[in-house]
Amino acid sequence: MHSPLTRRGFLAAGSGLAAATVLPGLSGCSALTGADSDPDTLVVHSQLGTTAPGSPTYLAALDRFRKENPGLKVKNLINGDDLAQVYETSRLARKEPDVVMVNLYDKTLAWTDVGATVDVKGYLDDWGLRTRVLPQALAEWTDAKGRVRAFPYFATNWPIAFNRALLDRAGVDAIPATGDELIAAARKLRAKGIAPVTVGGNDWTGQKLLAQIIQTFLTEDEAKHAYTTGDFGSRGAREGIEYFVTLRDAGVFADKAQGLIADTMFTQFNTGAAAIESAMSSALAKVPPTVARHTEVGGWPLTEGAVHDKPTILRTYTLIGFWISPNGTKKIDAVEKFLRFMYRPDTVARFIKESGRDMALRSDVVSTDFPLVAAAQQLGSKVGQALLPDVYVPPAAAQPLITATSTSFTRGTGAAKVRAVLEAAYRSA
Numbered sequence: 001m002h003s004p005l006t007r008r009g010f011l012a013a014g015s016g017l018a019a020a021t022v023l024p025g026l027s028g029c030s031a032l033t034g035a036d037s038d039p040d041t042l043v044v045h046s047q048l049g050t051t052a053p054g055s056p057t058y059l060a061a062l063d064r065f066r067k068e069n070p071g072l073k074v075k076n077l078i079n080g081d082d083l084a085q086v087y088e089t090s091r092l093a094r095k096e097p098d099v100v101m102v103n104l105y106d107k108t109l110a111w112t113d114v115g116a117t118v119d120v121k122g123y124l125d126d127w128g129l130r131t132r133v134l135p136q137a138l139a140e141w142t143d144a145k146g147r148v149r150a151f152p153y154f155a156t157n158w159p160i161a162f163n164r165a166l167l168d169r170a171g172v173d174a175i176p177a178t179g180d181e182l183i184a185a186a187r188k189l190r191a192k193g194i195a196p197v198t199v200g201g202n203d204w205t206g207q208k209l210l211a212q213i214i215q216t217f218l219t220e221d222e223a224k225h226a227y228t229t230g231d232f233g234s235r236g237a238r239e240g241i242e243y244f245v246t247l248r249d250a251g252v253f254a255d256k257a258q259g260l261i262a263d264t265m266f267t268q269f270n271t272g273a274a275a276i277e278s279a280m281s282s283a284l285a286k287v288p289p290t291v292a293r294h295t296e297v298g299g300w301p302l303t304e305g306a307v308h309d310k311p312t313i314l315r316t317y318t319l320i321g322f323w324i325s326p327n328g329t330k331k332i333d334a335v336e337k338f339l340r341f342m343y344r345p346d347t348v349a350r351f352i353k354e355s356g357r358d359m360a361l362r363s364d365v366v367s368t369d370f371p372l373v374a375a376a377q378q379l380g381s382k383v384g385q386a387l388l389p390d391v392y393v394p395p396a397a398a399q400p401l402i403t404a405t406s407t408s409f410t411r412g413t414g415a416a417k418v419r420a421v422l423e424a425a426y427r428s429a
Contacts, residue, residue: 041073042334043327045087046101047320049078053282054154054355061350065341072334084108091116091325098328099335104141104149104318105390106398112149117323119147127336132343137317137360140391150321151339152360154351156281157376158208158314159383165294166194166275175296177311179243179303183250189275190251198265198274201257201409203402205265208388209278209300210405212314213247214240215386216306227389230397230426232419236307241422242415243303249411258409280314284372285356297375299383308384313376316388317360400425 048058062074077097079086084107090096100117102108111117121142124130129151130138137152162175170189176182186196200206215223217236226237247253254260254274268274270287277283278300287295299311322342328335341347349365351357356370358377367373393401404421407413 038073039331039334040071041075042099042331042338043075043077043097044099044101044338045077045079045083045097047078047080047083048101049076050080052080053285054351054357057351057355057357061342061347064347065338068341069337072337074338088116094327096325096327098325098331099338100150100323100325101153101320102323103154103320103390106393106395108149108323109391109395111323112143112147115326117149117325118329119149120151120322120324121146121148123324123332123336123339124148124151127340129339129343132361134317134360134362140317141321150323151343152317152321153342154320155317155358155360156315156319157358157373157379158278158280158316158388159284159297159376159379160300160311160313161269161277161279161284161287161372162296162298163269163272163275163291163294164296166272170194170275175298176301178301179247182247182252182301185275186250186252195254195268195274197252197276197278198254198260198268199257199278199409200260200262200265201253202259202406203261205262205278206257206260206409207401207405208314210244210408211389212278212300212312212386213244215312216240216243216302216308219307220387223387223389224392227387227392228394230423232422238415238419239305241418244408245413245415245418248409253409258406278314279372281356281358281373281376284376285367285370287372292372295372297372297379299379300386308386310382310384312384312386313379314386314388316390318391319358319360321360394426397426 046058048055062076066072066074083102087096087100088107112119124133133152137155138148141150141152142148166189167175167185170185170192172185172188176185189196199209211227214237217239218226222234222236226232226234232238232241254268265277266283266286269277269279270291272291284297299313301311302308322339324335343361345363348359348361348363352359352363352365352367353369356367356373358373366377401422404425407421408418
Protein backbone atom coordinates (compact mmCIF):
# COMPACT_ATOMS: atom_id res chain seq x y z
CA MET A 1 0.00 0.00 0.00
CA HIS A 2 1.21 3.48 -0.82
CA SER A 3 0.88 6.22 1.73
CA PRO A 4 -1.72 8.85 0.77
CA LEU A 5 -0.27 12.02 -0.66
CA THR A 6 -1.01 15.15 1.31
CA ARG A 7 0.06 18.75 1.08
CA ARG A 8 1.90 18.27 4.36
CA GLY A 9 3.70 15.28 2.90
CA PHE A 10 4.91 17.26 -0.07
CA LEU A 11 6.05 20.14 2.07
CA ALA A 12 7.86 17.76 4.40
CA ALA A 13 9.57 16.31 1.36
CA GLY A 14 10.78 19.75 0.39
CA SER A 15 8.62 20.36 -2.65
CA GLY A 16 7.41 23.73 -1.43
CA LEU A 17 4.06 23.86 -3.23
CA ALA A 18 2.23 27.15 -3.18
CA ALA A 19 -1.52 26.62 -3.40
CA ALA A 20 -2.22 29.97 -4.98
CA THR A 21 0.53 29.79 -7.60
CA VAL A 22 -0.57 30.21 -11.19
CA LEU A 23 0.98 27.40 -13.18
CA PRO A 24 1.35 28.35 -16.85
CA GLY A 25 2.43 26.26 -19.77
CA LEU A 26 0.29 23.15 -19.52
CA SER A 27 -0.52 22.22 -23.09
CA GLY A 28 -4.25 22.48 -23.75
CA CYS A 29 -5.28 21.61 -20.21
CA SER A 30 -5.34 23.17 -16.77
CA ALA A 31 -3.12 21.77 -14.04
CA LEU A 32 -6.04 20.16 -12.24
CA THR A 33 -7.74 18.52 -15.21
CA GLY A 34 -4.87 16.37 -16.44
CA ALA A 35 -6.48 13.07 -15.52
CA ASP A 36 -8.96 11.43 -17.84
CA SER A 37 -11.27 8.85 -16.34
CA ASP A 38 -11.84 7.29 -19.76
CA PRO A 39 -10.10 3.87 -19.57
CA ASP A 40 -9.34 4.15 -23.28
CA THR A 41 -7.41 7.42 -22.87
CA LEU A 42 -3.85 7.36 -21.60
CA VAL A 43 -2.63 10.68 -20.20
CA VAL A 44 1.12 11.28 -20.46
CA HIS A 45 2.83 14.30 -18.90
CA SER A 46 6.19 15.18 -20.45
CA GLN A 47 8.74 17.90 -21.15
CA LEU A 48 8.93 16.60 -24.72
CA GLY A 49 6.71 18.14 -27.36
CA THR A 50 8.01 21.66 -27.97
CA THR A 51 11.68 22.63 -28.22
CA ALA A 52 13.18 20.07 -25.82
CA PRO A 53 15.75 17.80 -27.51
CA GLY A 54 14.06 14.68 -28.80
CA SER A 55 10.61 16.28 -29.08
CA PRO A 56 10.07 15.61 -32.82
CA THR A 57 11.06 11.97 -32.36
CA TYR A 58 8.78 11.64 -29.34
CA LEU A 59 5.79 13.16 -31.13
CA ALA A 60 6.42 10.88 -34.11
CA ALA A 61 6.57 7.91 -31.72
CA LEU A 62 3.20 8.91 -30.27
CA ASP A 63 1.72 8.99 -33.78
CA ARG A 64 3.05 5.49 -34.50
CA PHE A 65 1.74 4.22 -31.18
CA ARG A 66 -1.72 5.61 -31.89
CA LYS A 67 -1.77 3.95 -35.33
CA GLU A 68 -0.74 0.62 -33.84
CA ASN A 69 -3.33 0.93 -31.06
CA PRO A 70 -6.37 2.50 -32.72
CA GLY A 71 -8.65 1.83 -29.77
CA LEU A 72 -6.42 3.69 -27.33
CA LYS A 73 -6.24 7.48 -27.22
CA VAL A 74 -3.17 9.31 -25.90
CA LYS A 75 -3.40 12.78 -24.40
CA ASN A 76 -0.01 14.47 -24.23
CA LEU A 77 0.44 17.18 -21.57
CA ILE A 78 3.54 19.34 -21.89
CA ASN A 79 5.46 21.41 -19.35
CA GLY A 80 8.97 22.76 -19.07
CA ASP A 81 10.95 23.21 -15.88
CA ASP A 82 7.76 23.56 -13.87
CA LEU A 83 6.57 20.03 -14.71
CA ALA A 84 7.24 18.65 -11.22
CA GLN A 85 5.24 21.39 -9.52
CA VAL A 86 2.36 21.07 -11.98
CA TYR A 87 2.26 17.32 -11.48
CA GLU A 88 2.31 17.65 -7.69
CA THR A 89 -0.60 20.10 -7.79
CA SER A 90 -2.65 17.75 -9.96
CA ARG A 91 -1.81 14.82 -7.67
CA LEU A 92 -3.01 16.74 -4.61
CA ALA A 93 -6.36 17.03 -6.40
CA ARG A 94 -6.23 13.31 -7.36
CA LYS A 95 -6.37 14.36 -11.02
CA GLU A 96 -2.81 13.53 -12.00
CA PRO A 97 -1.83 12.07 -15.40
CA ASP A 98 -1.19 8.36 -15.75
CA VAL A 99 2.46 8.47 -16.83
CA VAL A 100 5.04 11.18 -16.16
CA MET A 101 8.27 11.63 -18.13
CA VAL A 102 10.78 13.56 -16.01
CA ASN A 103 14.23 13.22 -14.49
CA LEU A 104 15.23 12.06 -11.03
CA TYR A 105 16.22 15.28 -9.28
CA ASP A 106 15.09 17.68 -6.58
CA LYS A 107 11.33 17.29 -5.97
CA THR A 108 10.97 14.01 -7.82
CA LEU A 109 13.33 12.28 -5.38
CA ALA A 110 10.48 12.24 -2.84
CA TRP A 111 7.65 11.10 -5.11
CA THR A 112 7.78 7.35 -4.52
CA ASP A 113 8.24 7.82 -0.79
CA VAL A 114 5.10 9.96 -0.41
CA GLY A 115 2.94 7.92 -2.80
CA ALA A 116 2.92 10.47 -5.62
CA THR A 117 4.14 7.70 -7.92
CA VAL A 118 4.41 3.94 -7.50
CA ASP A 119 7.25 1.45 -7.28
CA VAL A 120 7.56 -0.01 -10.80
CA LYS A 121 9.84 -2.92 -9.91
CA GLY A 122 7.05 -5.49 -10.23
CA TYR A 123 5.88 -4.12 -13.57
CA LEU A 124 9.44 -4.06 -14.90
CA ASP A 125 9.74 -7.77 -14.11
CA ASP A 126 6.20 -8.84 -15.04
CA TRP A 127 6.48 -7.19 -18.46
CA GLY A 128 9.90 -8.72 -19.10
CA LEU A 129 11.57 -5.33 -19.61
CA ARG A 130 14.31 -5.54 -16.99
CA THR A 131 16.80 -7.03 -19.46
CA ARG A 132 16.39 -3.98 -21.72
CA VAL A 133 17.78 -1.69 -19.00
CA LEU A 134 21.50 -1.08 -18.51
CA PRO A 135 22.52 -2.33 -15.02
CA GLN A 136 23.92 1.06 -13.98
CA ALA A 137 20.66 2.73 -14.99
CA LEU A 138 18.63 0.32 -12.92
CA ALA A 139 20.91 0.92 -9.95
CA GLU A 140 20.53 4.70 -10.20
CA TRP A 141 16.73 4.51 -10.38
CA THR A 142 16.52 2.15 -7.37
CA ASP A 143 16.12 3.82 -3.99
CA ALA A 144 17.54 2.77 -0.62
CA LYS A 145 14.48 0.61 0.06
CA GLY A 146 14.90 -1.37 -3.15
CA ARG A 147 12.05 0.39 -4.98
CA VAL A 148 12.47 1.24 -8.66
CA ARG A 149 11.13 4.77 -8.98
CA ALA A 150 10.48 4.76 -12.73
CA PHE A 151 11.26 2.97 -15.99
CA PRO A 152 14.70 4.34 -17.03
CA TYR A 153 14.86 5.93 -20.48
CA PHE A 154 17.16 8.87 -21.30
CA ALA A 155 20.77 8.98 -20.11
CA THR A 156 23.56 11.42 -20.84
CA ASN A 157 27.30 11.69 -21.19
CA TRP A 158 28.61 15.01 -19.91
CA PRO A 159 32.13 15.66 -21.21
CA ILE A 160 34.08 18.86 -21.72
CA ALA A 161 33.91 20.31 -25.24
CA PHE A 162 37.00 22.07 -26.60
CA ASN A 163 36.87 24.26 -29.72
CA ARG A 164 40.23 23.42 -31.29
CA ALA A 165 39.97 26.22 -33.84
CA LEU A 166 39.79 28.83 -31.05
CA LEU A 167 42.55 27.14 -29.08
CA ASP A 168 44.76 27.13 -32.19
CA ARG A 169 44.01 30.80 -32.83
CA ALA A 170 45.19 31.58 -29.31
CA GLY A 171 48.35 29.51 -29.68
CA VAL A 172 47.25 26.66 -27.43
CA ASP A 173 48.90 23.62 -28.96
CA ALA A 174 47.10 20.81 -27.08
CA ILE A 175 43.89 20.17 -25.17
CA PRO A 176 44.62 21.15 -21.54
CA ALA A 177 45.03 18.06 -19.37
CA THR A 178 46.15 19.73 -16.12
CA GLY A 179 45.08 22.73 -14.12
CA ASP A 180 48.28 24.59 -14.96
CA GLU A 181 47.74 23.95 -18.67
CA LEU A 182 44.15 25.16 -18.37
CA ILE A 183 45.23 28.37 -16.66
CA ALA A 184 47.88 28.98 -19.32
CA ALA A 185 45.34 28.34 -22.07
CA ALA A 186 42.87 30.74 -20.43
CA ARG A 187 45.44 33.54 -20.45
CA LYS A 188 46.19 33.02 -24.13
CA LEU A 189 42.50 32.87 -25.02
CA ARG A 190 41.75 36.07 -23.11
CA ALA A 191 44.59 37.82 -24.91
CA LYS A 192 42.72 37.09 -28.15
CA GLY A 193 39.39 38.29 -26.75
CA ILE A 194 38.01 34.75 -26.41
CA ALA A 195 36.26 33.59 -23.23
CA PRO A 196 37.95 30.45 -21.87
CA VAL A 197 35.40 28.22 -20.07
CA THR A 198 31.81 29.36 -20.39
CA VAL A 199 29.47 28.10 -17.67
CA GLY A 200 26.06 28.88 -16.22
CA GLY A 201 27.33 29.88 -12.81
CA ASN A 202 23.81 30.90 -11.80
CA ASP A 203 22.06 27.61 -12.56
CA TRP A 204 22.37 23.84 -12.69
CA THR A 205 25.20 23.81 -15.24
CA GLY A 206 27.49 25.68 -12.89
CA GLN A 207 26.39 23.57 -9.95
CA LYS A 208 27.35 20.38 -11.79
CA LEU A 209 30.73 21.71 -12.92
CA LEU A 210 31.52 22.98 -9.43
CA ALA A 211 30.69 19.54 -8.02
CA GLN A 212 32.90 17.90 -10.64
CA ILE A 213 35.87 20.11 -9.80
CA ILE A 214 35.45 19.63 -6.04
CA GLN A 215 35.62 15.88 -6.64
CA THR A 216 39.17 16.18 -7.98
CA PHE A 217 40.33 15.02 -4.56
CA LEU A 218 37.31 12.92 -3.51
CA THR A 219 36.68 9.23 -4.03
CA GLU A 220 33.17 8.23 -5.09
CA ASP A 221 32.23 7.24 -1.52
CA GLU A 222 33.60 10.50 -0.16
CA ALA A 223 31.65 12.45 -2.78
CA LYS A 224 28.44 10.59 -1.88
CA HIS A 225 28.98 11.49 1.77
CA ALA A 226 29.64 15.14 1.02
CA TYR A 227 26.58 15.61 -1.19
CA THR A 228 24.28 13.53 1.01
CA THR A 229 25.18 15.27 4.27
CA GLY A 230 26.44 18.69 3.15
CA ASP A 231 29.71 18.09 4.99
CA PHE A 232 32.47 19.65 2.90
CA GLY A 233 35.00 19.69 5.72
CA SER A 234 37.05 16.66 4.71
CA ARG A 235 40.58 17.18 3.47
CA GLY A 236 39.63 16.12 -0.06
CA ALA A 237 36.59 18.42 -0.22
CA ARG A 238 38.61 21.38 1.05
CA GLU A 239 41.37 20.71 -1.48
CA GLY A 240 38.79 20.45 -4.26
CA ILE A 241 37.25 23.79 -3.28
CA GLU A 242 40.70 25.38 -3.19
CA TYR A 243 41.43 24.00 -6.67
CA PHE A 244 38.19 25.52 -7.96
CA VAL A 245 39.00 28.89 -6.39
CA THR A 246 42.51 28.82 -7.91
CA LEU A 247 41.08 28.20 -11.39
CA ARG A 248 38.36 30.81 -10.96
CA ASP A 249 40.65 33.57 -9.75
CA ALA A 250 43.13 32.76 -12.51
CA GLY A 251 40.47 33.75 -15.04
CA VAL A 252 39.58 30.26 -16.28
CA PHE A 253 35.84 30.95 -16.35
CA ALA A 254 34.02 33.48 -18.51
CA ASP A 255 33.57 36.98 -17.13
CA LYS A 256 30.72 37.35 -14.64
CA ALA A 257 30.12 33.59 -14.72
CA GLN A 258 28.15 33.92 -11.47
CA GLY A 259 25.32 35.57 -13.41
CA LEU A 260 25.30 33.37 -16.50
CA ILE A 261 22.77 30.62 -17.20
CA ALA A 262 22.72 27.57 -19.43
CA ASP A 263 21.30 29.39 -22.46
CA THR A 264 24.07 31.99 -22.25
CA MET A 265 26.67 29.27 -21.99
CA PHE A 266 25.36 27.39 -25.01
CA THR A 267 25.17 30.60 -27.05
CA GLN A 268 28.73 31.61 -26.20
CA PHE A 269 30.14 28.23 -27.18
CA ASN A 270 27.96 27.70 -30.25
CA THR A 271 28.82 31.13 -31.68
CA GLY A 272 32.56 30.80 -31.08
CA ALA A 273 32.67 33.41 -28.32
CA ALA A 274 34.00 30.84 -25.83
CA ALA A 275 36.42 27.97 -26.33
CA ILE A 276 35.39 25.44 -23.70
CA GLU A 277 32.16 24.26 -22.07
CA SER A 278 30.89 21.40 -19.92
CA ALA A 279 28.18 20.00 -22.19
CA MET A 280 25.72 17.17 -21.73
CA SER A 281 24.58 15.13 -24.74
CA SER A 282 21.56 17.30 -25.54
CA ALA A 283 23.82 20.37 -25.72
CA LEU A 284 26.41 18.57 -27.84
CA ALA A 285 23.66 17.61 -30.29
CA LYS A 286 22.87 21.30 -30.81
CA VAL A 287 26.40 22.49 -31.54
CA PRO A 288 26.24 23.81 -35.13
CA PRO A 289 28.28 21.90 -37.74
CA THR A 290 30.57 24.89 -38.32
CA VAL A 291 31.68 24.65 -34.69
CA ALA A 292 31.31 20.88 -34.22
CA ARG A 293 33.82 20.07 -36.94
CA HIS A 294 36.51 21.90 -34.95
CA THR A 295 35.45 20.54 -31.53
CA GLU A 296 36.88 17.70 -29.48
CA VAL A 297 35.40 16.18 -26.33
CA GLY A 298 37.34 15.01 -23.31
CA GLY A 299 37.54 15.39 -19.55
CA TRP A 300 38.06 18.16 -17.01
CA PRO A 301 41.78 18.81 -16.35
CA LEU A 302 43.20 17.46 -13.10
CA THR A 303 46.00 18.66 -10.86
CA GLU A 304 48.71 17.13 -8.69
CA GLY A 305 47.35 14.84 -5.99
CA ALA A 306 44.02 14.12 -7.74
CA VAL A 307 42.36 10.82 -6.85
CA HIS A 308 41.55 10.27 -10.54
CA ASP A 309 44.23 9.24 -13.01
CA LYS A 310 42.47 10.70 -16.07
CA PRO A 311 40.53 13.94 -16.75
CA THR A 312 36.92 13.47 -15.64
CA ILE A 313 33.47 13.62 -17.18
CA LEU A 314 30.00 13.14 -15.70
CA ARG A 315 27.59 10.40 -16.74
CA THR A 316 24.06 9.77 -15.58
CA TYR A 317 21.21 7.44 -16.46
CA THR A 318 18.49 9.42 -14.68
CA LEU A 319 17.74 12.11 -17.25
CA ILE A 320 14.21 10.94 -18.08
CA GLY A 321 12.21 7.99 -16.84
CA PHE A 322 8.60 6.87 -17.14
CA TRP A 323 6.94 7.26 -13.74
CA ILE A 324 3.57 5.59 -13.11
CA SER A 325 1.07 7.51 -11.01
CA PRO A 326 -1.65 6.05 -8.75
CA ASN A 327 -4.14 6.97 -11.50
CA GLY A 328 -1.94 5.09 -13.96
CA THR A 329 -2.36 1.87 -11.99
CA LYS A 330 -6.07 2.03 -12.84
CA LYS A 331 -5.17 1.89 -16.55
CA ILE A 332 -2.24 -0.44 -16.19
CA ASP A 333 -3.01 -2.39 -19.39
CA ALA A 334 -2.75 0.83 -21.41
CA VAL A 335 0.40 1.83 -19.55
CA GLU A 336 1.94 -1.56 -20.33
CA LYS A 337 1.23 -1.18 -24.06
CA PHE A 338 2.78 2.29 -24.06
CA LEU A 339 5.92 1.30 -22.19
CA ARG A 340 6.46 -1.85 -24.23
CA PHE A 341 6.26 0.33 -27.35
CA MET A 342 8.68 2.96 -25.98
CA TYR A 343 11.14 0.22 -24.93
CA ARG A 344 11.13 -1.45 -28.35
CA PRO A 345 14.61 -1.45 -29.97
CA ASP A 346 13.32 0.38 -33.06
CA THR A 347 11.79 3.17 -30.96
CA VAL A 348 14.96 3.52 -28.89
CA ALA A 349 17.12 3.53 -32.03
CA ARG A 350 15.18 6.46 -33.48
CA PHE A 351 15.87 8.60 -30.42
CA ILE A 352 19.57 7.84 -30.80
CA LYS A 353 19.75 8.38 -34.57
CA GLU A 354 17.26 11.24 -35.00
CA SER A 355 17.75 13.21 -31.79
CA GLY A 356 21.25 12.36 -30.60
CA ARG A 357 19.97 11.13 -27.26
CA ASP A 358 21.89 8.84 -24.98
CA MET A 359 19.70 6.07 -23.63
CA ALA A 360 19.53 4.11 -20.39
CA LEU A 361 18.54 1.06 -22.43
CA ARG A 362 20.63 -1.46 -24.32
CA SER A 363 21.28 -0.57 -27.97
CA ASP A 364 24.06 -1.02 -30.49
CA VAL A 365 23.03 2.14 -32.37
CA VAL A 366 25.39 5.15 -32.34
CA SER A 367 24.45 8.81 -32.89
CA THR A 368 26.32 9.05 -36.21
CA ASP A 369 24.46 12.19 -37.32
CA PHE A 370 25.57 13.90 -34.09
CA PRO A 371 29.37 13.56 -34.16
CA LEU A 372 30.05 15.11 -30.77
CA VAL A 373 27.44 12.93 -29.07
CA ALA A 374 28.95 9.87 -30.77
CA ALA A 375 32.44 10.95 -29.72
CA ALA A 376 31.29 11.29 -26.10
CA GLN A 377 29.69 7.84 -26.26
CA GLN A 378 33.03 6.41 -27.35
CA LEU A 379 35.22 8.05 -24.70
CA GLY A 380 34.97 4.99 -22.46
CA SER A 381 38.09 4.41 -20.37
CA LYS A 382 39.92 7.35 -21.97
CA VAL A 383 38.46 9.51 -19.20
CA GLY A 384 37.70 9.20 -15.53
CA GLN A 385 34.25 9.71 -14.05
CA ALA A 386 33.10 12.03 -11.31
CA LEU A 387 29.87 11.49 -9.40
CA LEU A 388 26.76 13.36 -10.53
CA PRO A 389 25.34 14.36 -7.12
CA ASP A 390 21.67 14.76 -8.11
CA VAL A 391 20.29 11.62 -6.44
CA TYR A 392 22.23 12.27 -3.23
CA VAL A 393 21.35 15.92 -2.64
CA PRO A 394 18.28 16.24 -0.34
CA PRO A 395 15.39 17.89 -2.24
CA ALA A 396 15.31 20.84 0.15
CA ALA A 397 18.96 21.61 -0.57
CA ALA A 398 18.75 21.49 -4.38
CA GLN A 399 17.76 25.11 -5.03
CA PRO A 400 19.87 26.61 -2.22
CA LEU A 401 22.85 24.90 -3.84
CA ILE A 402 22.21 26.95 -6.99
CA THR A 403 22.46 30.12 -4.92
CA ALA A 404 25.63 28.79 -3.32
CA THR A 405 26.99 28.06 -6.79
CA SER A 406 26.54 31.67 -7.90
CA THR A 407 28.40 32.88 -4.83
CA SER A 408 31.16 30.34 -5.51
CA PHE A 409 31.68 31.58 -9.07
CA THR A 410 32.04 35.19 -7.88
CA ARG A 411 35.67 36.25 -8.24
CA GLY A 412 37.39 36.90 -4.93
CA THR A 413 35.16 34.64 -2.82
CA GLY A 414 37.62 32.69 -0.67
CA ALA A 415 37.65 28.90 -0.28
CA ALA A 416 36.36 29.14 3.30
CA LYS A 417 33.39 31.22 2.13
CA VAL A 418 32.65 28.76 -0.69
CA ARG A 419 32.62 25.89 1.79
CA ALA A 420 30.39 27.88 4.16
CA VAL A 421 27.73 28.65 1.54
CA LEU A 422 27.70 25.06 0.29
CA GLU A 423 27.16 23.74 3.80
CA ALA A 424 24.55 26.43 4.54
CA ALA A 425 22.46 25.12 1.62
CA TYR A 426 21.82 21.97 3.65
CA ARG A 427 20.66 23.56 6.88
CA SER A 428 16.98 23.47 5.90
CA ALA A 429 17.23 20.00 4.37
